[in-house]
Amino acid sequence: MLANRRVCFLIGLLGLLSVLCSDSSVVAQEWAKKLFSQSHHDFGSVSRNAKAEHRFVLENSFEEDVHIASVRSSCGCTTPMATKTTLKSWEKGEIVASFNTRTFTGTKSAVITVVFDKPFYAEVQLTVGGTIRTDVSVEPGEIQFGDVEVGEKKTVDLRLSFMGRKGLEIVDVRGNAQAFEVRLDPPMYQPEGVTYRMHVSLKDTQVASKIIDEVVILTNDTNEKNREFSIPVSGRVRPPITVTPENIAMGDIKSGETRQQRFIVKGKKPFSIEWVHCEDSRFEFQPPSGEKTVHVVPFRFRGGPNEKQAPGQIEGAGQNQGAEQVQQKVVILTSLGQEVETSVSARVLR
16 A cells, blocks of 8 residues: 555656656747747748748847857758857847748748757747749749949849740739839740740839838739739848948947947048937047048947936946946938938947
8 A cells, every 4th residue: 555655656756847847848948939029931822933031030138148059941942041140139130941942842831940059958940831833933033133322223124934824814013113113025925835024123213221022923813822923022222321330249348348349431422421429428439531432430439337328227228137238329421411320239247
C-alpha cells in the first residue's frame, strides 16, 4: 500500500515538473515573438518569374543586444535572409522571405524558423504562402525604377505572356494613378496564347520619396481566384540635396564620455549649409563654410543629461534600467532653400 502511494506521488511529481518545464519553455519563447509585429504573409496569386518578396520587420525593444544565429525555411520555394544578425537596443532589422517563382509552381507554403542565441535561446516561426501560376509569365518580374531625380520621368517596359489560355485578355490595369502612367500595346496572338507589351512610366511630378507599390493586372479569367495578379513596383525619387547616412547609430556612450561622428550632404550644384538644428543640446555640429557640391559635417555627442528637457522627462528617448535611449532628428538647411534630415540614435549608460 505504501509502495503504491510512493509510485503515485512520483508520477504526480514528474507530471508537475513536465508542466512547469513546458510553461518555462513557452515563456522563454515569448520575448522573441514580441520582436515581430507580424508572423504571416500571403503572397496571393503571382505570375511565373515575378519578384515576390516580403519583409518581416523586427525591433529590439530590450536593453540587451539580440543576435540571430540562423534562419531556415521548411521549403525550397522560399528563401529567407536576415538583413542584420545583431540588433542593438531599439534597432530594427528584417527577415526577407523571397518566393521562388522561377523554379516552383502551384500553391506553396513555408515555415521560416528564426533562431536566436542572445540574450537567450529562442525560436520564432514565420509563415508564408501563395500560388505561383503556370499560365502567366512576366519579364522582368518587377517594375524597378531605381534612383530617379525629382522632376525626371522614367519608363520600364514589360512583357506579359498568357500561355495555354485561349481567349484570356487583360481588361484593366490598376495602380497609383498619381505616381504612374500605364500603357498597353495591342495584344499579340499566337497559337499557344497571347502576349502584351506594357509600359509603366513614373511621372515627373512625383515628390522625393521611396517607392514601394504595385500594379494590379485584371483579366477576364472565369476563375475568380485567378482573375488578377500584381507586379511589384520599387524605386527612389531623390531630392536635389541628399544626406548620407540616413540613420546614424552611435552605440553605447557612458555618461561624461564624448563620441564623434559625421554625415555627408551632397548636391548636384554648389551650395552652402546655413545651419544644422537638433532639439537635443548634447549634440554639437560643426557645419563647414563655403559653397561646394559635397559637405562633410562633423559632430559630437556628450553623454549626460539633456539641458533642454524637463527634469524626469526624456524627449525623443526611452529609459530602461539606468540607460537612456536617444533618438533625435537632425535638420539641415541649405542655401538652396531646402531642408534635409537625418536621424541619430545612441544609448547613454548612466
